[in-house]
Amino acid sequence: MLRTTPFDKKHYPATNQTHYCWQKYNEYVLCLKKSSGDEDHCKTAKQLALSICPDEWVQTWQEQREKGIFLGVQENAVAAEAKVTHH
Numbered sequence: 001m002l003r004t005t006p007f008d009k010k011h012y013p014a015t016n017q018t019h020y021c022w023q024k025y026n027e028y029v030l031c032l033k034k035s036s037g038d039e040d041h042c043k044t045a046k047q048l049a050l051s052i053c054p055d056e057w058v059q060t061w062q063e064q065r066e067k068g069i070f071l072g073v074q075e076n077a078v079a080a081e082a083k084v085t086h087h
Contacts, residue, residue, distance in 0.1 A: 021053040
């Protein structure tokens with residue numbers, strides 16, 4: 001059974017769900033980080049993110065994570081070091 005992100009009218013009353021999408025995607029990446037990349041363990045977090053985020057954004061963020069330039073949660077130290085390039 002596919003679960004989707006529950007509607008949160010208190011924090012996200014408008015139709016623009018951009019912030020909620022970003023938050024859910026980063027929760028998914030954080031889950032991967034905490035579980036050493038275990039996709040099965042993070043299946044629910046991934047489904048919640050995919051249910052609210054546009055496919056194009058998810059694809060872009062995945063590519064950025066692979067290149068180590070994703071501005072959200074960093075999965076490893078190498079990616080975090082690549083992000084810090086200036087002061």
